[in-house]
Amino acid sequence: MGRLLLKVALLLLLPLIAGAQGIGDYRSGFKRQGNELTFLTTAGTVRIDFCSPEMLRLRSSWDGKFEADEHLMVSRYKWPAVALTTADRGAYFLLSTSSLSVRIYKKAFRMEVYDRSGNLLSSEKKGPYKKAASVGLTKNLSPDEHFFGFGERMDFLDRRSKKVTLNVGRGKGLPHAIGAYNILEANYSPVPFFMSTKGYGIFLHNSFATDWDMGASQKDAYSFTAVDGPLDYYFIYGPTFRHILDRYTSLTGKSPMLPQFALGLHAGTYSGGTWGYEAQTSTQYVLELAKKYRAMGIPVDLLWLDSTWRLFGERGGKGATSFEWRETFKDPKSMFDSIYALGYKMVGLHIRPRFDNAKQLNLLDQARAKGYTYPEDGKPGEFVNFFDSNAVDWWWKNGVMRVAGIGAKFLKTDEGSAFGALANESEKVGPTGREAARLHNVFPLAYAKAPFEAFQKFNNMRGLNQTREGYAGIQRYPYIFAGDWPSEWQYFAPVIKAGLNIGISGVGSWAHCMGGFEHPADPELYIRWVQFGMFSPIAMVFGMDHSGYKEPWNYGEAALRNFKKYDVLRYRMMPYLYTGMQQQYQTGYPMMRALVLDHQEDENVYEIGDQYMLGDHLMVAPVTTKGAITRSVYLPKGTWFNYWTGEKYTGSHYVHVVAPLDTIPLFVKGGAIIPMQPEMLYTGEKPLDLLTLDIFPFGASSWELYEDDGLSMNYQKGHSCITRLSALESEKGLKIGIARPKGNFSPALRSYVAKIHWTLSNLPAKVEENGSVLQALKSREELEKSAGWFYDAEAALLWFRTKGNSTQDLSIQIN
Numbered sequence: 001m002g003r004l005l006l007k008v009a010l011l012l013l014l015p016l017i018a019g020a021q022g023i024g025d026y027r028s029g030f031k032r033q034g035n036e037l038t039f040l041t042t043a044g045t046v047r048i049d050f051c052s053p054e055m056l057r058l059r060s061s062w063d064g065k066f067e068a069d070e071h072l073m074v075s076r077y078k079w080p081a082v083a084l085t086t087a088d089r090g091a092y093f094l095l096s097t098s099s100l101s102v103r104i105y106k107k108a109f110r111m112e113v114y115d116r117s118g119n120l121l122s123s124e125k126k127g128p129y130k131k132a133a134s135v136g137l138t139k140n141l142s143p144d145e146h147f148f149g150f151g152e153r154m155d156f157l158d159r160r161s162k163k164v165t166l167n168v169g170r171g172k173g174l175p176h177a178i179g180a181y182n183i184l185e186a187n188y189s190p191v192p193f194f195m196s197t198k199g200y201g202i203f204l205h206n207s208f209a210t211d212w213d214m215g216a217s218q219k220d221a222y223s224f225t226a227v228d229g230p231l232d233y234y235f236i237y238g239p240t241f242r243h244i245l246d247r248y249t250s251l252t253g254k255s256p257m258l259p260q261f262a263l264g265l266h267a268g269t270y271s272g273g274t275w276g277y278e279a280q281t282s283t284q285y286v287l288e289l290a291k292k293y294r295a296m297g298i299p300v301d302l303l304w305l306d307s308t309w310r311l312f313g314e315r316g317g318k319g320a321t322s323f324e325w326r327e328t329f330k331d332p333k334s335m336f337d338s339i340y341a342l343g344y345k346m347v348g349l350h351i352r353p354r355f356d357n358a359k360q361l362n363l364l365d366q367a368r369a370k371g372y373t374y375p376e377d378g379k380p381g382e383f384v385n386f387f388d389s390n391a392v393d394w395w396w397k398n399g400v401m402r403v404a405g406i407g408a409k410f411l412k413t414d415e416g417s418a419f420g421a422l423a424n425e426s427e428k429v430g431p432t433g434r435e436a437a438r439l440h441n442v443f444p445l446a447y448a449k450a451p452f453e454a455f456q457k458f459n460n461m462r463g464l465n466q467t468r469e470g471y472a473g474i475q476r477y478p479y480i481f482a483g484d485w486p487s488e489w490q491y492f493a494p495v496i497k498a499g500l501n502i503g504i505s506g507v508g509s510w511a512h513c514m515g516g517f518e519h520p521a522d523p524e525l526y527i528r529w530v531q532f533g534m535f536s537p538i539a540m541v542f543g544m545d546h547s548g549y550k551e552p553w554n555y556g557e558a559a560l561r562n563f564k565k566y567d568v569l570r571y572r573m574m575p576y577l578y579t580g581m582q583q584q585y586q587t588g589y590p591m592m593r594a595l596v597l598d599h600q601e602d603e604n605v606y607e608i609g610d611q612y613m614l615g616d617h618l619m620v621a622p623v624t625t626k627g628a629i630t631r632s633v634y635l636p637k638g639t640w641f642n643y644w645t646g647e648k649y650t651g652s653h654y655v656h657v658v659a660p661l662d663t664i665p666l667f668v669k670g671g672a673i674i675p676m677q678p679e680m681l682y683t684g685e686k687p688l689d690l691l692t693l694d695i696f697p698f699g700a701s702s703w704e705l706y707e708d709d710g711l712s713m714n715y716q717k718g719h720s721c722i723t724r725l726s727a728l729e730s731e732k733g734l735k736i737g738i739a740r741p742k743g744n745f746s747p748a749l750r751s752y753v754a755k756i757h758w759t760l761s762n763l764p765a766k767v768e769e770n771g772s773v774l775q776a777l778k779s780r781e782e783l784e785k786s787a788g789w790f791y792d793a794e795a796a797l798l799w800f801r802t803k804g805n806s807t808q809d810l811s812i813q814i815n
Helices: 002-017 241-252 283-295 332-341 363-370 389-404 434-440 443-459 489-504 523-534 557-572 574-587 713-717 780-784
Strands: 026-033 036-041 045-052 055-061 085-088 092-096 100-105 110-115 120-131 134-140 147-151 163-166 190-196 200-204 210-213 221-226 231-237 265-269 302-305 346-351 410-413 539-541 592-594 612-614 618-620 630-635 639-642 648-650 653-658 666-669 673-676 690-695 700-707 721-730 733-738 751-757 767-769 788-792 797-801 810-814
Touching: 110 231, 120 231, 134 231, 147 163, 147 489, 163 190, 190 241, 200 221, 200 241, 231 241, 241 574, 265 283, 283 302, 283 332, 302 410, 332 346, 363 389, 389 443, 410 443, 489 523, 489 592, 489 612, 523 539, 523 557, 539 557, 557 574, 574 673, 574 700, 673 700, 673 721, 690 733, 733 751, 751 810, 767 797, 780 788, 780 797, 797 810
Parallel strands: 265 302, 265 539, 302 346, 346 410, 690 751
Antiparallel strands: 026 036, 036 045, 045 055, 055 231, 085 092, 092 100, 100 110, 110 120, 120 134, 134 221, 147 190, 163 210, 190 200, 200 231, 210 221, 592 612, 612 618, 618 666, 630 653, 639 648, 639 666, 673 690, 700 721, 721 733, 733 810, 751 797, 767 810, 788 797
């Protein structure tokens, strides 16, 4: 029986290994130089580099040559010395660190990785192999192992028993129902990285298209192959997903802190006329739109003009950028000036990566003459050569500065997938050949990097760029948006899943078009999608449905009320969201977190793609079914509260909750302390002289509020402060602690209001602040005028306002 099973396993492997050349057996020449180990084999050379006690890099070469360092996918190659011991154990070399024990088997060169307790993490069924230009590896698959990551995927969270191809693109073919809008094929931002529930991650450092078979063909094996390029991958030990993401993003780069106002609303517009209606565009439309948001009391900070601001050129049409304003834009500079006078922080413009000639400007001809376009078929092409710093400088000075010089402050770098592939608005495929295929996936990174860095310097503040496509490392040039998904119910839940998967893959600054992008939306869908959008890392409203454009007043009174309600709430939560962004910058842990990130041991969460944590405390559960006014929600282990009602739940089971059309189900972790700022129409409209703490007491809890100047690069030098907030339930009652901000940044002087969801059995009778009794007030409104406290028995809410301010440590005892 055993022999029969072995023969079956070998037959299953035959299609995979036929014609493949392994790296051979260890031959000689084991050498160590610092963190780098070299092994000569009968078919080539293998190098293993230890980046840390928990992370190693393995490279296999069949000709003894290794590729030079690149800096688009990986941002760090130099690592401190690792305390590493090596030993020759006969059949294998043993490499040991404080975290890992690695066995390198000499026969049929392969690797096994154990943790320091001797638990097997990863082993190879077939070591490195090469077949023609492709390279690959096959690893053993544990019966209880599950996989997460792979970038902005809309189809599944758990990839066990699935196949996936990673290659930047929106999807090909017509009609759209089975082509560009196929959620199984969509690949706007793939990332060749995954995390295993066994406690490790793998990053394949290769820019060519890759194929991953995560147990679909063999129940006990998974494999990954690249169509060309090196077999170069990093093994990253956690064991928690939180630690794996931290280490992966220490390698590929952390998401930078965006300006604080980037957490406000981003609104896009076709300036009055999308494609086919270009004659209806105008500067006046844009200015009136900006004024209307303000007049209707809808908070917004950023605005951008999509494609139709510019003339479509002679060669590339809609798929290229001329940098020449359409004739209907009479005075763009005055338009920018007027919008900034309304308190908007940034106004940007949509571009595409090809140069083009228009009526007055011939930038394509000039760039070609100077060699600043990427060659196509041996001739000057149309794409700006974003891999050439001289070409980027020329593009900035002669193209972008024509708009930056009069007020544009960022770009939307669209259509990065068109390099070496069919573009959306063109029949062209751009450069072709092996080198184009190698650069296809990293072109979106170079394309986004150029304006991000240039505008950061020009604006003298933190950078920002909006882009649709990406690959490993795109988190350094945020933000990503999910792409052009139609305004139909069938795409709503998959877009949520896309946000969870991209976060699992190390890209935290992510957005989507609220209500969908193409076609007018069902008003109910618009309402539900907006609720999700306002609880996303970046909140963005934009559509090409002429003439509605997803502007909230075009979808009825209920939609407008809903939009304003959740937009106002988002702005109030800005201190909480900003702390989440700082955590993302420090650790690589995304603001929007699939439940599996914190509960990788709980199989119940492995395929939950429509619930997520936003920051440390809030769990969001959008309603994605038309007509539904209830939904089932899974609560992981712990204690949870319904954000709207204060109802308390014990986790590790499902609950069914009521969710009327104006309500998105929200749950809060027990012990949560959520800081809230006053209502504002735009970031910085009012001084932050009063901070409201929304507290859900449970046991002992604490949380640290992060603050800095919100704009400069000084956060990288530690110019920031932390305010520690705490809550403690006991027999004596409830104690709230509000520490003085600590750090080398001084926030505005402020006092505090607390909103406490009272769950203790005894009703509050006395509130003391630093030993002094606070006055009991008759209504919550009195708190707006003076310090004191008030208990709302009907809502079970205790409110207090402090006498002291942020210059003191405050201790509030409630009995």
